[in-house]
Amino acid sequence: xxxxxxxxxxxxxxxxxxxxxxxxxxxxxxxxxxxxxxxxxxxxxxxxxxxxxxxxxxxxxxxxxxxxxxxxxxxxxxxxxxxxxxxxxxxxxxxxxxxxxxxxxxxxxxxxxxxxxxxxxxxxxxxxxxxxxxxxxxxxxxxxxxxxxxxxxxxxxxxxxxxxxxxxxxxxxxxxxxxxxxxxxxxxxxxxxxxxxxxxxxxxxxxxxxxxxxxxxxxxxxxxxxxxxxxxxxxxxxxxxxxxxxxxxxxxxxxxxxxxxxxxxxxxxxxxxxxxxxxxxxxxxxxxxxxxxxxxxxxxxxxxxxxxxxxxxxxxxxxxxxxxxxxxxxxxxxxxxxxxxxxxxxxxxxxxxxxxxxxxx
Ligand code: SF4
Numbered sequence: 574x575x576x577x578x579x580x581x582x583x584x585x586x587x588x589x590x591x592x593x594x595x596x597x598x599x600x601x602x603x604x605x606x607x608x609x610x611x612x613x614x615x616x617x618x619x620x621x622x623x624x625x626x627x628x629x630x631x632x633x634x635x636x637x638x639x640x641x642x643x644x645x646x647x648x649x650x651x652x653x654x655x656x657x658x659x660x661x662x663x664x665x666x667x668x669x670x671x672x673x674x675x676x677x678x679x680x681x682x683x684x685x686x687x688x689x690x691x692x693x694x695x696x697x698x699x700x701x702x703x704x705x706x707x708x709x710x711x712x713x714x715x716x717x718x719x720x721x722x723x724x725x726x727x728x729x730x731x732x733x734x735x736x737x738x739x740x741x742x743x744x745x746x747x748x749x750x751x752x753x754x755x756x757x758x759x760x761x762x763x764x765x766x767x768x769x770x771x772x773x774x775x776x777x778x779x780x781x782x783x784x785x786x787x788x789x790x791x792x793x794x795x796x797x798x799x800x801x802x803x804x805x806x807x808x809x810x811x812x813x814x815x816x817x818x819x820x821x822x823x824x825x826x827x828x829x830x831x832x833x834x835x836x837x838x839x840x841x842x843x844x845x846x847x848x849x850x851x852x853x854x855x856x857x858x859x860x861x862x863x864x865x866x867x868x869x870x871x872x873x874x875x876x877x878x879x880x881x882x883x884x885x886x887x888x889x890x891x892x893x894x895x896x897x898x899x900x901x902x903x904x905x906x907x908x909x910x911x912x913x914x915x916x917x918x919x920x921x922x923x924x925x926x927x928x929x930x931x932x933x934x
Pocket of ligand 1: 646647684
């Protein structure tokens with residue numbers, strides 16, 4: 574029996590992977606990749622059964638004006654840049670109306686971190702959408718936006734989260750995490766909040782009863798060791814708060830990004846890495862139920878393979894993802910549940926619509 578066989582059988586028997594072990598798995602380069610994926614698939618079956626879930630959701634981009642201008646992003650703009658936009662109340666409500674006609678249960682407010690937005694702006698955004706669809710689940714704002722609202726409005730982050738909660742926030746986005754290792758953040762997103770602040774704000778949200786997603790953006794500048802460290806941080810938070818609904822692995826889209834053009838980042842993750850990120854996340858995050866498959870980032874065929882490597886959730890119908898599109902993605906806009914059905918039933922699984930917090934419809 575090889576060392577890998579022993580490790581995988583230990584994990585399936587309840588052993589909690591360490592970060593060095595996760596690093597080792599993430600660095601696998603030969604046919605052992607399939608053995609790791611197979612173990613992760615077995616774990617997925619035990620934890621979530623044979624159901625593939627998805628949510629009917631829509632992204633709503635409020636603005637692309639952003640104070641951060643991260644090197645891995647081609648969506649954010651300065652206010653004076655060509656193509657910069659900031660939608661007003663009428664435009665936002667029009668988009669929300671359109672979303673409702675599509676039968677979505679969730680709207681994601683996905684935007685740049687506008688330098689002038691205060692807590693009042695963020696609360697207004699929530700209330701404008703809720704005026705149109707009071708029943709809609711609003712999945713909005715990252716810890717970086719919370720931190721920004723706190724500093725602009727001279728409030729603590731707990732006060733900001735409390736106000737957002739009262740204004741109708743359904744769940745917080747676990748974005749702005751990228752890679753929770755400050756030496757990496759310094760290169761890929763130097764103006765974003767640091768790891769310790771991200772962790773603090775996410776925990777504050779969870780303790781206030783606001784659930785969030787957890788994300789990891791991989792394939793840019795970080796090493797496998799950094800990825801394992803990131804997974805270790807979110808596993809420890811989950812042990813403490815149990816406030817994460819799922820892991821959303823975000824495969825880096827490089828084509829139009831400043832970081833890639835400057836020769837600093839890699840050309841995104843390879844297929845091997847996409848598969849291993851799903852598989853190792855499933856095996857490492859023993860306190861997570863749901864591992865999402867980012868079809869808008871990796872394409873439908875790779876997404877289906879990731880469902881065989883530990884993934885159980887196809888995320889959302891989306892309807893528009895300008896963040897991925899500006900980074901060079903094609904077909905990132907909309908995934909019809911009919912296609913999802915084909916992807917799931919081809920694997921002998923059933924497709925089930927869910928709500929944001931994973932209640933089955
Ligand atoms: S990733 Fe987000 S915070 Fe960074 S530049 Fe893009 S929109 Fe702004």
